[in-house]
Structure formats: C-alpha cells, structure tokens
Amino acid sequence: MPAPETTVAPMISLRNVQKRFGDHFALHDISLDIGAGEFFSLLGPSGCGKTTLLRILAGIEQPTSGSLSIGGDAMAGVPANRRPTNMVFQSYAIFPHLNVEENIGYGLRNMSIPRTEAAARVAEALALVKLDGLGRRNADQLSGGQRQRVALARALVCRPKVLLLDEPLSALDKNLRQDMQSELRALQRAVGITFVFVTHDQEEALAMSDRIAVMNGGRIEQVGQPAEIYDQPATAFVASFVGTLNRLTARVTERGAGHLTVAGVPLHLPAAASGPGAEVTLAVRPETLRLGRDPECDLVLPARVVEVQFLGSIVRTRVDVGGDVISLDSFNRPGSPVPAIGSSAEVSLRSKDVIVTQAP
Amino acid sequence: MTFLNRFAGLRLYAVLFVIFIYGPVLLLPLFSLDTGLYPTFPLKGLTLQHYAEMAANTSMIEALKNSLTVAVIVSALSTTVSIPAALALSRYRLPGAAAVLGFMSLPLLIPSIVIAVALLIILLKFLGVALSLWTVGAGHVLICIPFCMSVLMSRLEGFDPSLEEASRDLGCTGWQTFWRLTLPLAMPGVISSLLMGFVVSFDEFVIAFFLSGTQTTLPIFLFSQLRFPDKLPGVLALGSLILAGSAVLVVLAELLRRRGAKSANPGDI
Amino acid sequence: MAGYGLLSPALLIMVAMLALPIAALVLLSFWRQSGYTLDTTLTGANYARIFGLSDSPTVWMGIPFYLAYPVPVILLIKSLMMSLTATVTVIPLAYPMAYFIAFRVRSGKSIWILLLTIPFWTSYLLRVFAWKIMLGYTGAINSGLMALGIIHHPLDALLYNSGAVTVVLAHSWVSFAVLPIYVSLEKIDRSLLEAASDLGDTRWQRFRRITLPLSMPGVIAAALMVFIPTVGDYVTPTLIGGSGGSMVGNLIQDLFMKRNNAPMGAAVAIVMMAVIALIALLFVWLTGYHKMRARRR
Numbered sequence: 004m005p006a007p008e009t010t011v012a013p014m015i016s017l018r019n020v021q022k023r024f025g026d027h028f029a030l031h032d033i034s035l036d037i038g039a040g041e042f043f044s045l046l047g048p049s050g051c052g053k054t055t056l057l058r059i060l061a062g063i064e065q066p067t068s069g070s071l072s073i074g075g076d077a078m079a080g081v082p083a084n085r086r087p088t089n090m091v092f093q094s095y096a097i098f099p100h101l102n103v104e105e106n107i108g109y110g111l112r113n114m115s116i117p118r119t120e121a122a123a124r125v126a127e128a129l130a131l132v133k134l135d136g137l138g139r140r141n142a143d144q145l146s147g148g149q150r151q152r153v154a155l156a157r158a159l160v161c162r163p164k165v166l167l168l169d170e171p172l173s174a175l176d177k178n179l180r181q182d183m184q185s186e187l188r189a190l191q192r193a194v195g196i197t198f199v200f201v202t203h204d205q206e207e208a209l210a211m212s213d214r215i216a217v218m219n220g221g222r223i224e225q226v227g228q229p230a231e232i233y234d235q236p237a238t239a240f241v242a243s244f245v246g247t248l249n250r251l252t253a254r255v256t257e258r259g260a261g262h263l264t265v266a267g268v269p270l271h272l273p274a275a276a277s278g279p280g281a282e283v284t285l286a287v288r289p290e291t292l293r294l295g296r297d298p299e300c301d302l303v304l305p306a307r308v309v310e311v312q313f314l315g316s317i318v319r320t321r322v323d324v325g326g327d328v329i330s331l332d333s334f335n336r337p338g339s340p341v342p343a344i345g346s347s348a349e350v351s352l353r354s355k356d357v358i359v360t361q362a363p
Numbered sequence: 364m365t366f367l368n369r370f371a372g373l374r375l376y377a378v379l380f381v382i383f384i385y386g387p388v389l390l391l392p393l394f395s396l397d398t399g400l401y402p403t404f405p406l407k408g409l410t411l412q413h414y415a416e417m418a419a420n421t422s423m424i425e426a427l428k429n430s431l432t433v434a435v436i437v438s439a440l441s442t443t444v445s446i447p448a449a450l451a452l453s454r455y456r457l458p459g460a461a462a463v464l465g466f467m468s469l470p471l472l473i474p475s476i477v478i479a480v481a482l483l484i485i486l487l488k489f490l491g492v493a494l495s496l497w498t499v500g501a502g503h504v505l506i507c508i509p510f511c512m513s514v515l516m517s518r519l520e521g522f523d524p525s526l527e528e529a530s531r532d533l534g535c536t537g538w539q540t541f542w543r544l545t546l547p548l549a550m551p552g553v554i555s556s557l558l559m560g561f562v563v564s565f566d567e568f569v570i571a572f573f574l575s576g577t578q579t580t581l582p583i584f585l586f587s588q589l590r591f592p593d594k595l596p597g598v599l600a601l602g603s604l605i606l607a608g609s610a611v612l613v614v615l616a617e618l619l620r621r622r623g624a625k626s627a628n629p630g631d632i
Numbered sequence: 633m634a635g636y637g638l639l640s641p642a643l644l645i646m647v648a649m650l651a652l653p654i655a656a657l658v659l660l661s662f663w664r665q666s667g668y669t670l671d672t673t674l675t676g677a678n679y680a681r682i683f684g685l686s687d688s689p690t691v692w693m694g695i696p697f698y699l700a701y702p703v704p705v706i707l708l709i710k711s712l713m714m715s716l717t718a719t720v721t722v723i724p725l726a727y728p729m730a731y732f733i734a735f736r737v738r739s740g741k742s743i744w745i746l747l748l749t750i751p752f753w754t755s756y757l758l759r760v761f762a763w764k765i766m767l768g769y770t771g772a773i774n775s776g777l778m779a780l781g782i783i784h785h786p787l788d789a790l791l792y793n794s795g796a797v798t799v800v801l802a803h804s805w806v807s808f809a810v811l812p813i814y815v816s817l818e819k820i821d822r823s824l825l826e827a828a829s830d831l832g833d834t835r836w837q838r839f840r841r842i843t844l845p846l847s848m849p850g851v852i853a854a855a856l857m858v859f860i861p862t863v864g865d866y867v868t869p870t871l872i873g874g875s876g877g878s879m880v881g882n883l884i885q886d887l888f889m890k891r892n893n894a895p896m897g898a899a900v901a902i903v904m905m906a907v908i909a910l911i912a913l914l915f916v917w918l919t920g921y922h923k924m925r926a927r928r929r
C-alpha cells in the first residue's frame with residue numbers, strides 16, 4: 004500500500020478494511036488516507052467495490068473487519084445519522100413528498116438550529132447550487148440536473164466534514180455532465196471540504212480529482228494524482244482502464260539486458276528483462292505515437308493503415324504494426340493529409356513512453 | 364443488540380398475526396374430528412364418523428354436484444371472456460381504459476347483497492325468469508370476471524410486448540400470434556384464472572342464497588344445516604373439506620401465476 | 633378499435649349484469665309496493681319515508697332521531713360505525729405485518745403473501761361460521777375457559793352483539809388490508825431511507841418522516857378496501873350479530889324476502905351505496921390521496 008502522501012493529519016483514514024457479503028469479498032484489505040480538503044475519486048469498473056467503500060464511509064454499510072476514522076474520530080459503531088458525512092446518492096434520493104426547500108432543510112431539522120437560521124442556510128444552499136427561486140417546486144417538477152443540484156444542496160447544507168458523491172453525474176446527458184464537472188470542482192474549492200467522489204468514468208476522474216484511487220476486484224490498484232495514474236500506471240489493470248492503451252507484442256532477443264524486437268525493429272528497454280524468445284507486451288498511449296518519421300523520436304516502426312476515424316478535434320488512425328492493430332491520435336489540422344486505407348506508413352515513438360507490462 | 368431485538372419482535376408479531384388469521388378457521392377441522400356432538404373443549408376423542416355420515420347424505424351430494432357444475436361452467440366462461448379483455452387492456456392503449464377497468468372491478472367493491480338484490484329484481488320483476496342454478500351461475504360470472512381479469516392481467520403484463528412484435532415481424536398474423544405465442548405464454552395465468560374462478564364460485568354464498576331456486580349449492584346447504592344443532596358435526600366435516608380443497612386450489616393457482624412473470628404490484632388498486 | 637372488440641364480450645356481460653340491474657334497482661326504488669302488486673308510477677315515496685320526520689324521537693345510543701321510520705337510518709349509521717371501527721382496528725394491525733414483509737423478509741416474501749391471501753379466497757361463510765363456534769354460549773372460548781377452571785359459568789356476551797360483529801369483520805379483512813400497504817412500502821426506493829439516515833434521522837424519525845408518509849397511499853387504499861365492502865356485509869351480522877348486531881344488509885334482505893317490500897329495500901340499498909360512495913370520496917379528498925398517487929408515478 005502506498006504511504007500516506009499528506010503531511011497534515013488525514014481527514015479519512017481506513018485501515019485494513021474488509022467487506023464480505025456471504026462468500027463474496029466486496030472489499031479486500033483496504034488501507035487509505037484522504038486528506039482534508041481533497042477532491043478524492045474512487046475509480047473503477049462496476050462491481051469493483053467503490054460504492055461499497057463509499058457506503059462504509061457513510062455508515063450505511065458496516066465493514067466486516069478493519070477500522071475507519073473520520074476527522075480523527077473512530078467510526079466503529081457510529082451509525083450513519085451521527086457521522087460527519089453526507090452523501091449525494093446516485094439516484095439523488097430526492098424525497099418525493101417534500102418540495103425543494105423541505106428536501107434541502109431535511110437534515111437541519113435534526114440539528115438544534117433555530118428556524119430562522121435554518122431558513123437562511125437553506126436559501127444560501129439554494130443560491131450555492133443556483134436554484135434560487137425554485138424552493139417551492141415539488142420534487143416531480145425538477146429536471147435531472149436540478150435534482151442533482153437539490154441532492155448536492157441537501158448534503159452541503161448540513162456542513163459535513165466529508166461529502167460523499169456516488170456517481171452523481173452518471174444520470175446526466177453529456178453536455179450537462181461536462182458543465183457539472185467544472186461546477187462541482189469549483190464548488191468544492193469554494194466550500195473547501197473533502198469530497199469523495201465515486202465514478203466509473205476515467206475522464207471524469209482525471210478531470211476533477213486531486214487524487215484518484217483506482218479500484219478493481221475489491222482492491223485498490225493504485226493511488227495517485229491524475230497525471231501519475233495516467234503516465235505511470237502501477238499495474239496492467241490501471242494502464243488499460245485509464246485512457247486508451249495500445250498493445251504491441253515484442254520478442255526478447257538478449258537475456259537480462261532488455262533487448263527486444265518489435266515488428267523486426269530492435270529497441271532497448273531495461274524494464275523488460277525476460278529470457279530470450281519470450282514475448283513481452285508493450286503498452287503505448289495513442290497520443291505518444293506520431294504518424295510518419297518524427298526527428299524527436301528514437302523508434303520508427305513500419306505500419307499499414309487499417310482505418311481512419313474522424314473524432315472531431317482528433318483524428319484517430321488505426322494501423323497494423325507487425326500483426327498488432329494500434330491506434331494513434333493526431334490533431335485535426337485543416338489541410339493535413341488523411342492517410343489512405345491500405346497504404347504503408349511509418350509510426351514514430353520515443354522508447355521512454357513505452358510501458359512494459361506482463362505478457363497477456 | 365437492539366437491532367436484533369427489533370427484528371425478532373417484528374417476526375414474532377408476524378407469526379402471531381398468521382396464527383390469529385388462521386386460528387378460528389382451524390377449529391373447524393379440529394372439532395370435526397372430535398367424537399363430541401358439540402364443538403366444546405375438552406375434546407372427547409378422535410373419529411372420522413362425521414365425515415362418513417356426511418358422505419352418505421344424499422342432499423349434500425346433490426348440492427355438491429350442483430356446486431361443481433356451476434363452478435366449472437362459471438370459471439370456464441369467466442376465463443374465456445376475460446382473456447381477450449385482459450389482452451385488450453394490457454396491450455392496447457385504449458382511451459378510457461382506466462374507466463373500463465374501474466367499472467370491471469366494481470363487483471369487488473359493491474356489497475354482494477346489493478348485487479344479489481339488483482339481479483333478483485331484473486330477473487324476477489323485469490325479465491320474468493324463474494330462479495335456478497342458471498341464475499346463480501349468471502351472478503357468479505359477474506363476480507368472477509374481476510378476479511379472472513386481475514389474475515390474467517398480472518400474467519400478461521409480466522411478459523415483454525416486444526415478443527409479440529417480434530412474432531408479427533416474423534410473419535404471423537394477429538390470430539396466429541395469439542395462438543402460437545400469447546396463449547402459450549399466458550397459459551399459467553389462464554389455468555390460475557380457471558382455478559380462482561372455480562374457487563370464487565364454489566365458495567360464494569350471498570348471491571347464490573338470493574338467486575337459487577329449488578336446487579341449492581353447497582354453501583346454501585351448509586347454511587341451512589346451521590339451524591339444526593344436531594347437524595353440526597356434519598357441517599364441520601363438510602366445511603373442513605371445503606376449506607382444505609379451496610386452500611389447495613388457491614395455492615396451486617398462485618404458484619402457477621407467479622411462475623415466470625411476476626406482477627409488479629399485487630394487490631394495488 | 634380492435635381493442636374494444638376484444639373487450640366487448642366481458643364488457644357486455646358486465647353491463648348486462650351489473651349496470652342494468654343497478655339501473656333496475658334505482659328504478660324500483662322509485663316504485664311502490666301496495667300489497668301484492670307493484671305500483672309502477674314514479675314516486676319518491678320510499679325515500680321520503682326513509683327520511684320522513686316525526687315529532688316523537690326514537691332514541692338510539694342516547695341520540696334522539698326525529699324520524700317516523702327510523703330503522704333504515706339508524707341501522708345505516710350503526711353499520712357505518714361498525715365498519716369504521718373495524719377499519720380503524722385493522723390498519724394498525726396490518727401495518728406492522730406489511731412492514732415486516734417489505735423490509736425484514738429477504739427471501740420468501742411470496743410465501744408470506746400467499747399465507748395472507750389464502751383466507752381471502754376461501755369461503756367467507758365458513759370463516760365467519762368458525763367464529764360462531766368459537767364465541768357461542770357452549771363454544772370453544774367458553775368451554776375452553778371453563779375446562780381450564782378460569783370461569784365457572786359461560787360468558788353470554790360473546791355472541792349476538794355489534795362488538796362481536798365488528799371483531800369478526802376486522803378479523804376477516806385484516807389480512808387483505810396488508811397487501812396494499814405492503815405494495816406501497818415495497819415501492820419506496822431504499823436509497824430514500826439511506827438518505828434520511830445520512831441526513832441525521834434516527835430509525836424512528838426516518839419512519840415518521842419518510843416511510844409513513846410515503847406509504848400513506850397504501851394505508852388509504854387498505855382503509856377503503858376494508859370500509860367499503862363491510863358496511864353492506866350480510867353473512868357476518870346474520871351469523872354473529874343476531875338481533876343485537878344486525879346491520880343494514882339484514883334490513884335489505886328482510887325487506888326483499890320477508891316483508892315483500894322490494895321497492896323499499898331497493899331504496900335502502902341505494903341510500904347505503906350513495907352514503908358509502910360519499911364517505912369514500914370525502915376520505916380520498918381529505919387525505920389528498922390522488923395528489924399522493926400522482927407524485928409517486
């Protein structure tokens with residue numbers, strides 16, 4: 004497990020947390036620290052345990068073993084209603100029999116706050132999520148985006164130490180989702196509290212987070228800043244789950260020294276230290292590849308164009324390199340030539356951009 | 364742990380609730396096996412003699428035959444007319460479907476005595492029809508249709524309408540689709556509807572009481588026996604058999620209905 | 633309009649055997665019985681008789697009724713009170729059961745539901761008769777208590793009064809009332825309950841603020857499903873009620889079968905149904921049931 008990276012005392016501290024449902028382990032031995040004021044994402048495919056972990060933080064689920072503290076206080080035996088956390092549910096869980104104001108003020112009724120102050124805080128929260136004037140709306144008169152804002156305001160108005168968000172943007176359409184990403188990030192900076200954000204969308208996690216924990220099969224595969232996760236994936240899973248990844252098969256030519264050949268072209272990678280004749284899988288990001296011969300690159304591979312996909316600002320070209328089909332992205336510059344399908348081409352890359360993973 | 368206590372408390376309540384529901388009814392089979400002439404504690408001894416006596420009672424056999432005949436015809440007829448109606452209400456977006464459904468479930472809400480006297484009036488005072496088992500059957504069809512409809516609709520709503528679209532797409536006519544796809548898929552519901560219709564008609568008392576002529580059905584025979592204390596053991600024996608038979612049929616019907624397609628909201632109105 | 637074609641056989645039967653007879657019942661209530669012949673000139677005399685005033689009051693339960701023929705009105709009020717009592721008893725009994733099945737049973741929900749449905753389908757006559765055996769002067773309760781030495785003389789107040797009828801009505805309908813409540817509880821999105829806890833509710837607060845309000849449509853449906861059919865019940869007051877516990881259904885039967893005054897019986901039946909419908913609609917309106925249902929969609 005990576006050592007805690009924050010120097011101040013962590014806001015959330017998980018130690019050897021396990022969760023079992025019957026015979027099935029939803030979480031294996033999770034240890035993790037999340038700092039105060041961090042925007043922290045739990046990223047992984049469905050069923051990886053990220054939502055279970057969030058629900059354990061909220062107190063909705065109890066861990067089978069292990070310990071958890073929030074804000075320095077041990078949370079064992081503390082029920083959800085007494086934790087300094089609030090949650091934005093994936094379905095938003097807007098109470099259908101209450102209007103917007105009543106929904107937002109729901110948690111305040113459980114604190115001993117004078118009525119006038121509670122009303123002021125509700126109004127403030129409405130303004131914070133840009134729903135001014137909609138306080139009397141019924142829950143069924145809200146759009147998806149508005150429901151999401153109500154859920155956010157309802158959680159924030161309680162002034163939790165930690166805000167937990169369970170895929171809050173997954174129900175929104177694409178444009179709204181991108182707007183909400185930056186808005187949510189700005190909101191987090193404004194209120195300054197710790198956000199723990201669950202998502203299966205790697206772009207979303209990369210765009211919004213201070214740090215990300217990539218999860219798979221109930222374990223944390225890697226914790227790090229977005230750039231770290233993307234550029235230096237610790238495991239094959241992280242490499243393939245975060246971003247698009249090209250796989251190239253290489254053959255080891257000299258034992259122990261990292262001399263390989265890819266599509267007949269020799270290259271030297273000290274990380275690949277298997278015996279001669281063994282196959283090694285190399286991973287390459289699409290954006291590190293160049294079409295044609297590039298003077299900055301030390302490796303040039305022969306290729307054949309298989310497919311050209313026009314993605315808007317990006318053109319993705321799929322080429323065959325020694326039997327492996329890989330993608331490479333280039334900016335769509337008006338006037339730049341589009342390669343013909345079936346034509347021969349050259350692909351340039353720098354050997355330091357190559358990630359060595361185990362053979363598949 | 365308080366949570367466990369709460370859980371146990373509620374479960375205990377549920378068990379007591381079911382005992383409370385079934386308790387009184389279970390007295391019937393209990394006393395029917397007792398040698399005593401009156402249903403009193405303490406029990407005196409075990410016997411099947413009341414069952415034997417009842418089996419030898421010719422007017423009981425006659426009433427049983429009548430009830431079986433009426434119930435079989437009623438359940439077949441109610442189910443037959445309910446199948447197309449349930450299809451129409453679950454497949455077509457009919458204007459006024461809610462009103463039709465509301466109207467069709469009225470017999471569940473109107474007290475049976477009102478239905479009984481209303482039918483009595485129209486039969487006797489307006490149509491001049493003599494009361495017979497046929498008039499009983501007619502009244503029973505009326506109250507069975509809502510039950511058959513709800514059983515069939517819960518089954519039909521459970522399966523994917525795109526199956527029928529696929530069948531049409533594969534070249535079947537509407538009629539062929541019905542015979543080759545819809546009816547086989549709805550078959551558990553149809554059988555369930557037949558069983559439910561049978562049970563409702565077989566056990567019905569008030570309408571039969573008002574609309575029967577000289578031939579009686581089993582519930583009316585039972586009711587007539589209640590006046591004679593010495594007939595009580597036989598009534599208990601017969602009642603126990605009816606209860607057991609009905610329960611078996613209902614369980615069977617429910618199991619069939621639940622197999623595969625499930626109603627999204629059983630019991631909703 | 634193929635849909636209506638499919639619907640028509642069933643609909644035709646329903647119209648011929650429900651709408652027409654009810655229309656005939658209404659028509660009959662405006663005729664008059666004179667001796668053995670039916671006077672078919674339209675008249676409101678039956679209704680006038682039911683509501684006809686008198687100077688000398690008939691006192692029932694300490695309330696004076698200034699009516700010339702007070703039997704129908706008093707019996708109707710008595711029936712309504714008995715049904716209402718049964719309904720009010722049934723709801724709190726049924727609610728925990730529904731709650732248990734919806735929230736505490738993980739597997740085997742359908743077995744519990746089936747257990748509660750079986751009595752509804754089996755002979756109502758026999759279920760009520762079982763109570764008669766239990767409550768009778770020489771019945772199971774009296775003989776049982778005497779055999780145990782708890783009492784020495786049979787209690788005679790068990791049968792033939794309106795209290796007994798109300799108990800039996802409640803017992804007969806309580807399992808049926810569980811179903812709509814269960815359905816409305818089952819429909820509640822579990823994340824709403826988690827959200828309530830997350831926002832600081834204790835279990836009891838959560839029940840009061842979320843679960844109970846969201847299950848109200850089921851409670852109201854259950855109340856109507858018990859109240860509406862029990863007012864006009866015939867079997868229970870006949871077997872259990874005797875003369876002390878008779879209800880308006882007994883009067884209708886009496887007028888039709890024994891007193892040979894079908895038009896008056898029809899008028900009483902119509903008044904009863906109108907009052908039930910009025911109370912049901914008022915109840916639905918007062919509780920905002922339709923708004924509640926609309927919101928849940």
